[in-house]
Amino acid sequence: MAQIRIQNLRKDFGAFTAVKSSTFTIEDGEFFMLLGPSGCGKTTTLRMMAGLELPTSGEIFIDGEEVAQKRASQRDIAFVFQMFALYPHLTVGGNIGYPLRSQGMSRTETRNRVTEVARILGIETMLDRPVGGLSGGDRQRVALGRAIVRQPKAFFMDEPLGALDAEFREHMAEELRALHDRMGATTVYVTHDQLEAMQMGDKIVVMNHGVVEQFGRPQEIYDWPATLFVAGFIGSPAMNVLPFEGMVGIGATSVNLGGHTFGMPELREGAAGALVLGIRPEHVALDDASSLRGEVLATEYLGTTQIITVRTAFGAVKLRLPSGRAVATGGQVGLGLDPRRITLFDAATGQALRSAANEKVLSHG
Amino acid sequence: MSYSVTEPSARQKWIAGILVALYAVITILPLVWIIATGFKTPSDSIAYPPKVVFQPTLEGYVNLFTTRTRQTPEYMAEHPPQTWAERIVAKYDMTIVGPSRFGARFLNSVIIGFGSTFLSVFLGTLAAYAFSRFKVPLKDDLMFFILSTRMMPPIAVAIPIFLMYRTLGLSDTHLGMILLYTAVNLSLSVWLLKGFIDEIPVEYEEAALIDGYTRFQAFRKVVLPQAATGIASTAIFCLIFAWNEYAFAVLLTSGEAQTAPPFIPTIIGVGGQDWPAVAAGATLFLLPVMVFTILLRKHLLRGITFGAVRK
Ligand SMILES: Nc1ncnc2c1ncn2[C@@H]1O[C@H](COP(=O)(O)OP(=O)(O)O)[C@@H](O)[C@H]1O
Ligand SMILES: [Mg+2]
Numbered sequence: 001m002a003q004i005r006i007q008n009l010r011k012d013f014g015a016f017t018a019v020k021s022s023t024f025t026i027e028d029g030e031f032f033m034l035l036g037p038s039g040c041g042k043t044t045t046l047r048m049m050a051g052l053e054l055p056t057s058g059e060i061f062i063d064g065e066e067v068a069q070k071r072a073s074q075r076d077i078a079f080v081f082q083m084f085a086l087y088p089h090l091t092v093g094g095n096i097g098y099p100l101r102s103q104g105m106s107r108t109e110t111r112n113r114v115t116e117v118a119r120i121l122g123i124e125t126m127l128d129r130p131v132g133g134l135s136g137g138d139r140q141r142v143a144l145g146r147a148i149v150r151q152p153k154a155f156f157m158d159e160p161l162g163a164l165d166a167e168f169r170e171h172m173a174e175e176l177r178a179l180h181d182r183m184g185a186t187t188v189y190v191t192h193d194q195l196e197a198m199q200m201g202d203k204i205v206v207m208n209h210g211v212v213e214q215f216g217r218p219q220e221i222y223d224w225p226a227t228l229f230v231a232g233f234i235g236s237p238a239m240n241v242l243p244f245e246g247m248v249g250i251g252a253t254s255v256n257l258g259g260h261t262f263g264m265p266e267l268r269e270g271a272a273g274a275l276v277l278g279i280r281p282e283h284v285a286l287d288d289a290s291s292l293r294g295e296v297l298a299t300e301y302l303g304t305t306q307i308i309t310v311r312t313a314f315g316a317v318k319l320r321l322p323s324g325r326a327v328a329t330g331g332q333v334g335l336g337l338d339p340r341r342i343t344l345f346d347a348a349t350g351q352a353l354r355s356a357a358n359e360k361v362l363s364h365g
Numbered sequence: 366m367s368y369s370v371t372e373p374s375a376r377q378k379w380i381a382g383i384l385v386a387l388y389a390v391i392t393i394l395p396l397v398w399i400i401a402t403g404f405k406t407p408s409d410s411i412a413y414p415p416k417v418v419f420q421p422t423l424e425g426y427v428n429l430f431t432t433r434t435r436q437t438p439e440y441m442a443e444h445p446p447q448t449w450a451e452r453i454v455a456k457y458d459m460t461i462v463g464p465s466r467f468g469a470r471f472l473n474s475v476i477i478g479f480g481s482t483f484l485s486v487f488l489g490t491l492a493a494y495a496f497s498r499f500k501v502p503l504k505d506d507l508m509f510f511i512l513s514t515r516m517m518p519p520i521a522v523a524i525p526i527f528l529m530y531r532t533l534g535l536s537d538t539h540l541g542m543i544l545l546y547t548a549v550n551l552s553l554s555v556w557l558l559k560g561f562i563d564e565i566p567v568e569y570e571e572a573a574l575i576d577g578y579t580r581f582q583a584f585r586k587v588v589l590p591q592a593a594t595g596i597a598s599t600a601i602f603c604l605i606f607a608w609n610e611y612a613f614a615v616l617l618t619s620g621e622a623q624t625a626p627p628f629i630p631t632i633i634g635v636g637g638q639d640w641p642a643v644a645a646g647a648t649l650f651l652l653p654v655m656v657f658t659i660l661l662r663k664h665l666l667r668g669i670t671f672g673a674v675r676k
Contacts, residue, residue, distance in 0.1 A: 052571050073577040085568035089590060099576035146572070 002063045002153035002186050003028045004049065009058035009068075011044050011210075018044040020210040021058070026154075026188060026203070031180050033201035034190045037233070041210040042190045043158055049188065050079050050156050062153060078147035080157040086131045086142055093118070093127035096145040103150075117149045120179070136164050137172060144179075154186040161196075173200055194234050198222065206230050216361055222280075224343060224358035228350040231278045231343070237307055239278045242314035243347060247272040255344060257314065260292045263339030265357035274347035279337050281307060281320040286327070287336030296329050310335060396651075402644035410640040424453055425641025429467050429632065429649075433459040467646060470628040474608060474650070476539055477624055481546035482603040486596055488547070489554030490562075494584060496555070497562040498570075508556070515552045520612045527616055537618045545617070546607040553606075554599050561595025562588065597661055608654050625650050 004026040011019040019041040026032045034042045047053040049060055051072030060068045067075050078099075086095050097114045105113075118124040121141045126134070131142060140160060147155055160176070161169045177200050180187050191197050197204050198218045206213045206221065206229075214226040225231040231239040244257045249270040254263050257277060282305075294312035306323040309316050310333060317335060321327070344353040354362055373381070402410050404421040427450045435458055436444075446455040454461060496504060526545070527536075535541030565588060573583035589596075615627040629646040632639060 050575060052574070072571070072574045073579075077575065079572065079575045081568040081572065083566055083568050085566060085572045087569065087587070102573070102577050102582075146576075150576070 003061075004154060004186065004188070005059075005061040006045075006049070007059040007061070009045065009048060009060065010056045011041070011048060011053065012056045018210055019048070019055075022205075022207075022212050024205050024212060024215045026186060029184045029186055030202045031177065031200060032186070032188045033197040033204040034188060034207065035194060035197040035201075035204050035233075036192065036207035036213075038192050040207045042192070042207055045207070046156050046158055046188060046190050050077055051075050052079070076153045078150055078152040078155050080140075080143050080147050080155065080160045082159040082162045086139060086146075088130075088132060090131065091127065092123065092129050092131055092134070092142050092145075095131055095142050096127075096149050099146060099150045113149050114145075117145045120148065120182075121145050137168050140164065140172065144176075148179075148183070152185070154188065156188045156190075158190045159192070160189070162191075169196075176200070195236070198234070206233065208233070220361040223341075224352070224361040225278065226352050226358075226362050228276060228278070228345050228347075231345070235280060237281055237318045237320075239280050239343075240284065240317045241345070242277040242279075242312075242317065244275055244277065244314060245273065246275055248275070248344060248353070254339075255342070257292075260290075262292075262337050262342060264342040264344070265340060265355040267344070268354035268356065268359050271344070271346045271353055276345040276347050277314075277337075278343040278345055278352075279341055281318040283338035283341035284317060284319040285336045285338070286319070286321070286325075286333050288334045290334035290336045292335045292337075293332055294335065296327055296331050296333055299327055299329060399644050399647050399651075403641055403648045405641050405644075407639060407641055410644070411638070422453070422641075423450075425639070425643075425645035427453050427461075428639055428642040429645045430465055431461045432463050432465050434462050436460050467625075467628065467632075470623055470625050471649070473539070473618075473622055474625040475653075477542045477546065477622070478604055478608040480539070480543040481550065481607045482600050484543060484547040485550035485554045485603045486558075486600050489551055489558050489599065490589075490592070490596060492551075492555045493558035493562050494588065496559050498567065508559075511552045511555050514548075519549050523613065523616055526613075530617055537620055537622045539622045542614070542618065542622055542624070545613060546603075546610060550603040550606055554603060557599045557602070558592070558595055561592050561599075565591045601658060601661055604657065605654055 006022050006024050006026075009019060009022040010017070022045060034045060036042050044053060048055045048068070051067070051070060051074070055068050058068065059066055062075060062077075072079075087098065090098065093111075093114050096117055097110045100110045100113060114127065115124060118127055121144060123138060123141050123145070126138065131139065134142065140163075143160070147157075157176075161172050164172060173196060176189075189197075189200065201218055203216065204218055204221055205215045208229045214221055214230045221230060222234055225234065225239060228241065231241060242257065246256055246258075247270075248255055248267055250267055252267045252270070253265070254261050255277065262277070292312060294310040294317065296308060297311050297316065298309045300307040300309075301323055304323055305320050306325070306327075308319045308321055308327050310319065312335065319335070327333070340357065343358060344355070345351065346353060352358060352362065398415075401419075403425045404423070405416070405419055406422055406424055409416050409419045431450070431454070433454050438458065441455060441458055441460075444460070446452040446460075451461055495501060496508060501507065530536040530541055530545075533541075535544070569587045569591070570580075570583040573587045574580065578586065609626065610624075611626045614624045618624060618627065625646070629643060629650065632642050632646060
């Protein structure tokens with residue numbers, strides 16, 4: 001059980017900076033997500049936390065103790081790799097018990113612990129089998145078993161479900177989350193799949209190009225993205241972004257998009273020039289009274305909801321509507337934006353402007 | 366231009382089969398000749414036309430392993446031959462006075478061949494592991510430098526090595542020959558083994574490191590077992606070279622540490638042109654590497670293709 005604090009962590013590979021200056025805190029018992037597109041530095045961050053890679057600078061605290069320069073074996077954590085790194089010459093039980101044997105635990109006690117772990121994972125009947133013939137899911141269960149059996153301070157998992165097929169992935173994700181809830185151990189989980197992160201995580205760090213874009217609870221990140229990158233990366237479909245030229249001042253409660261005025265949460269900072277208005281598809285409604293109008297380009301049914309794409313003067317805008325509502329393609333519609341749900345971004349920096357609605361979320365980012 | 370890939374016709378298969386068989390016969394013929402000559406009498410061995418069918422005898426092998434001396438017929442009558450070997454040499458009025466030096470030379474070959482193979486593979490594995498896993502400054506240059514030692518024919522440095530060995534007192538010593546063959550084999554060994562170790566996913570070791578092993582324990586318990594195939598095939602290559610090496614052996618050894626290759630031709634001079642004894646020596650000399658290679662041929666084949674595929 002551990003609290004993990006990352007302070008200004010940086011990693012250079014030669015002239016290339018994989019992780020710029022990450023700072024975030026993982027509380028004891030959290031299921032913590034490192035989320036971002038491929039190549040953004042998630043694995044590098046996790047490997048530094050685990051001790052498999054030495055940081056160029058910065059600090060890593062596990063339970064208050066600075067461990068950045070310590071060996072992996074001294075950090076008491078377990079790592080689950082994307083490639084199920086099982087020893088081919090050992091059985092399932094042998095693989096799970098391996099870390100214990102290396103710590104010099106007796107044969108009988110190892111046996112007991114392995115059996116217990118296998119029961120938790122539902123693989124107790126496979127203990128004597130060689131790992132060669134196992135399915136992908138079972139191999140990953142064994143890899144998890146190896147991690148759990150040591151009862152480490154924290155689990156680090158690098159896209160552990162990445163190599164499984166979609167259907168099975170979902171099942172394993174649920175299993176993992178349930179396992180975490182039962183054991184309560186701090187878990188850091190790397191994924192590039194924003195849905196997986198939203199579903200499983202207590203907290204999420206969103207990374208891009210080695211930079212922490214945002215850090216917070218899934219709901220906060222979804223509702224109040226701190227940057228344009230997060231707005232575009234989280235949610236499917238992503239947040240609508242409407243670029244415009246304009247000016248907003250501190251205390252403003254409305255914004256003017258080329259003649260269309262929309263109410264919005266009270267701004268805590270001003271900006272001028274190239275701006276972007278962001279709003280989620282579910283917070284856009286059909287509104288004949290609105291002056292923002294456009295042609296319906298497409299409708300896409302998603303079971304209980306449907307996604308409507310409307311071409312406006314500010315680009316395509318997507319709406320999420322109940323699927324009962326019939327909308328004809330090609331027709332003209334007016335769009336209303338929920339004033340409580342609007343985020344403004346400075347297009348030059350990509351940062352969200354602080355408002356009464358998002359300032360709390362942004363302040364701990 | 367386009368090519369089509371088709372199943373070869375029966376005729377083509379036949380032609381290919383005959384060509385392969387022909388090639389096999391051509392390459393195997395000298396070997397068969399040597400093995401057969403070892404079992405001929407000296408007169409059969411130089412008969413013309415060569416005898417394909419002959420009465421086999423162990424004369425060549427007895428001559429190979431013994432030194433003999435000619436006796437008067439009276440002496441022979443007084444001391445009748447006791448063993449089967451003595452009976453064979455008695456035909457020529459000879460008695461066995463002791464063992465020849467072949468056994469000792471053969472043993473030298475074993476010590477030097479296996480010793481240098483062990484050292485090449487041992488050092489090669491460690492170096493290859495370091496090159497494969499760690500950030501080594503100038504890694505590519507070093508790897509090329511190691512390979513470049515292979516580009517020069519070793520005999521080109523024969524004279525400096527000869528002088529150097531004489532000064533260092535390494536001439537005609539086991540240690541000297543082991544070091545020399547190791548130096549020659551090491552480049553091959555590092556390159557081959559690096560290929561194998563590169564193929565082993567690094568996650569295995571990292572998992573072991575996190576599980577509490579030291580780097581060296583992880584290497585020994587995780588990397589070595591998985592590199593076994595590569596190590597075996599590298600060992601064969603090193604052994605074949607060290608075992609067969611002739612030029613340096615002639616140059617640097619003459620007594621104490623002489624290996625079998627330079628010794629075998631000297632048999633010719635001992636008591637006439639004893640071709641069967643030479644052939645017997647060559648046959649015995651062939652055996653270890655042949656048996657070794659046949660036993661490990663699966664590894665060897667996999668080793669060649671495996672190590673060759675580089676990313
Ligand atoms: N050992 C390394 N040497 C050089 N570059 C590396 C190394 N490891 C990772 N990188 C680079 O750092 C960046 C981040 O990599 P990584 O942390 O693996 O990303 P992610 O896990 O988010 O996909 C990538 O551009 C990758 O090419
Ligand atoms: Mg990764």
